[in-house]
Every structure is written in C-alpha cells, then in structure tokens.
Amino acid sequence: MARRRAALVGAGHTRFGVLPEGPRALLRTAVDSAFGSVDRGLERSRVEEAFLGTLGFSGWQLGNASAVLAEEARILPAPVTRVENACASAGFALRAAVRAIESGARDVVLVAGVEKMNDSPSPHRRYWLGVSGDTEWERLAGLTFAGVYGLMASRHMADYGTTAEALAAVAVKNHANGARNPNAQFQKVITREQVLGAPRVADPLGLLDCCPVSDGAVALLLAGEEVARTLTDTPVLVVGAGAGSDTLALQERESLTSLSATKAAATDAFRHAPFDRSRLDFLEVHDCFTIAELLALEDLGMAPPGGAAAMTLEGATAAGGRLPVNPDGGLKAKGHPIGASGASQAYEAFVQLRASAGARQVAGAERALTHNVGGSGASATVTLFQRG
Numbered sequence: 001m002a003r004r005r006a007a008l009v010g011a012g013h014t015r016f017g018v019l020p021e022g023p024r025a026l027l028r029t030a031v032d033s034a035f036g037s038v039d040r041g042l043e044r045s046r047v048e049e050a051f052l053g054t055l056g057f058s059g060w061q062l063g064n065a066s067a068v069l070a071e072e073a074r075i076l077p078a079p080v081t082r083v084e085n086a087c088a089s090a091g092f093a094l095r096a097a098v099r100a101i102e103s104g105a106r107d108v109v110l111v112a113g114v115e116k117m118n119d120s121p122s123p124h125r126r127y128w129l130g131v132s133g134d135t136e137w138e139r140l141a142g143l144t145f146a147g148v149y150g151l152m153a154s155r156h157m158a159d160y161g162t163t164a165e166a167l168a169a170v171a172v173k174n175h176a177n178g179a180r181n182p183n184a185q186f187q188k189v190i191t192r193e194q195v196l197g198a199p200r201v202a203d204p205l206g207l208l209d210c211c212p213v214s215d216g217a218v219a220l221l222l223a224g225e226e227v228a229r230t231l232t233d234t235p236v237l238v239v240g241a242g243a244g245s246d247t248l249a250l251q252e253r254e255s256l257t258s259l260s261a262t263k264a265a266a267t268d269a270f271r272h273a274p275f276d277r278s279r280l281d282f283l284e285v286h287d288c289f290t291i292a293e294l295l296a297l298e299d300l301g302m303a304p305p306g307g308a309a310a311m312t313l314e315g316a317t318a319a320g321g322r323l324p325v326n327p328d329g330g331l332k333a334k335g336h337p338i339g340a341s342g343a344s345q346a347y348e349a350f351v352q353l354r355a356s357a358g359a360r361q362v363a364g365a366e367r368a369l370t371h372n373v374g375g376s377g378a379s380a381t382v383t384l385f386q387r388g
Helices: 022-035 065-073 090-102 122-130 135-139 144-158 164-178 192-197 223-230 258-272 289-300 307-312 330-334 339-352
Strands: 006-013 051-054 080-083 109-116 200-202 216-224 236-244 282-284 365-375 379-387
Touching: 006 022, 006 090, 006 223, 022 065, 022 109, 022 216, 051 065, 051 090, 051 339, 065 080, 065 109, 080 090, 080 164, 090 109, 090 216, 090 236, 090 339, 090 365, 090 379, 109 339, 122 192, 122 200, 144 289, 164 192, 164 289, 164 307, 164 330, 216 223, 216 339, 236 258, 236 339, 258 365, 258 379, 282 339, 289 307, 289 330, 289 365, 339 365, 339 379
Parallel strands: 051 080, 051 109, 282 365
Antiparallel strands: 006 216, 006 236, 109 216, 236 379, 365 379
16 A cells, blocks of 8 residues: 655745744744645645744743744644754654654644744853753863864865865855845855855854854645645655654764764655655755765765765756755755754755746756754754655
8 A cells, every 4th residue: 555645735934044023923924924825725724733843042932832833823723742853853843744644644734943043142042052962071071063063074074185175165055046045044145265264163164164043934834645636736745754863972973974863864765765866856955064065965875975075066066066955055045043944945845846946946856855954963854855
C-alpha cells in the first residue's frame, strides 16, 4: 500500500529584519498570508492541529507560546504543540506535521515559526544565542556561537586547504540572491573584498561571514495529497522528511568538519524518496555562517569532503549554476529568526516549485531539498519537496 503523502497548499512569510511588530503580530501576518495563498480557499475550521517552532528568544511567552498561535491563527480549539530544537525548531515542527498527515491522523495541519530577537540588549542576545550550544563546557570556557563555527572553519582549512576566498564567495552569492528577495533582511550586493576586509568576529570568520539577528515569522499549510488536490492544482508534495541528532558539544564529536546529524537526516529523507540527489534542482541549506554552507554541501552528498569550496568558487551554486543553493539569500542575507528559519526554507520550496518566486525564480524547478540545523549541529532535519 502506497504511503499517504503530505503537501504544501499555502505559505505566508513576513519580512525578516529588525521589525517593530511583536511575536503576536508577526504570527498573525504570516498565518493570514498563508491562508490567503490557498488557491481555492481554506476555512480555518478545517485545521485540525498545529505545530509552532520557536526558541522563545529572550523569554517571550515562555510558558505557553502555543496558545498565542492558536489565538492569532483563529483555529481554536485545535491543539497546538510547541517544538523547540534550537535553530531547527521549525524544521522539526514541519516534520511532525508531515508525520501526522502521513499517518492519517490529520488531514489539514498548520506549521508556524516565529522569533522576536531584536527587543533585547546585545548582552542578552549573545546569551540566548549561546544556549543552543553546550553551556557546561563551551560557554563557560568563553566560546561564543561564532567561535564554535570559527573552530569548524579553521579545521576545514587545515584539513582541506579551504581558503577565506571560498568562504567569501558564499557570502557574496547569498547577498546577490537576497537582493532579489523582498522578504530578505539584507537586500544589497556585497563584494569579495568587503567580506575579506570586514572586522574579525571569530577567526577566520569576519562580520560578513555571519548571519544577522532577525525578527520574523512564517506559516505553512499542509494537507493530505488527496485533500490538497481539491484546494489547488499545484500542490507541493513532501516526499521525504528526515532528521538526526549528534552530541551537543564539539569536543564529543568524531569530526569538526562534518555534521553527522545532517548525514543521518539526509539518509532518512531519501530512504523513500522518488528521486535521488542527482535530480535536485536547488537546495536551501542552513548557512548561519559561511562555513556552514560548505559543510552542508559535503554532508548532504553534493560534494566530496573538502570539495564544496571549489564547487562554490566555480559558480556551480550560484543562481543559474548547475545546483543553485539558497536562492532566497539563505540565513546569511535573508535573515535568521531562529524559530522561523526552517519554515522559511519550506516557504522558498513552495514558491519556487510553483514558479512564483519572481526575480529569483530557479528556471524549471521541480524538486528541492531543505536543510535545517539546530545549534552547532546537534539536531538537523532534511526535507524533500516535489512539484505535484
């Protein structure tokens, strides 16, 4: 018997950036936009369950953020579950929704991700960013979140000869993509010279190797495939939803240049997928720092160990390249409101596979992969999408 498949039928996205709105307003805007995007309309009463991805950055509604989503989405009394897996919160929320639909337990499910990060002073923000990693050893030793990825970058350079120019190429590419995305926090191009000359944050990473601190929200509407086809002629099918975990602290891992959680998630996602890696048209990967994009390409099997730098420098991952990566600008330029980032990647899959991505459209896109990482790699999801 064929497995029941879930499909995206609607998606809504706020602008990412330093925004005046609070979490409630951001959620309301994203959800309203998602419902408005369903081609034949969808009554809110048909939503049977919802999942909310959020870290609760700075402690907003720490007790029961799920109730806020239920209120603002106007889906009472549907149950809502908050999912908190650091930066991979929305990726895991999406996976939970897919499983609920695949099992037959639900027909229509809402997924949302939100974070309000810019209403706290800088020291408080640095604290909250750090709690996604190991607080017992790394944080007490003074290691920042950027420092963790700086260690990964230094090791990658030592092992494979990766250069600062390759890291800079990631930033330049993603800013060029973000300049075509009206929802992106940074909508301006930058040069390789600007990246290489930027102030150091955690050597070898400079300021322009790092994603920004962002506010924003995203909402996704999913339905069983047979239901989806009554709502739209162009559903976006979820054909793989994998996840994996690794140790929290870097010193417990076998390698600093590979995330085993990503590898496990990819293997899981492709297990029952109707296509293999060679047929992907574009990727959305978790590029919280430039080195993270290179690691992702290698761990996802798109490049051999140490090979992602050359792939990037030759333009293969650029818009118009053989495998575009982060056509929306990625976390690097689009922004990274922690709990919303995984949902934002799925939003990009939705608009791209429906050929509605505007100036950043990947020509002929039919299949996509999204990759969402929690913290420094302790949690990861990989989700595969196909035009229905």
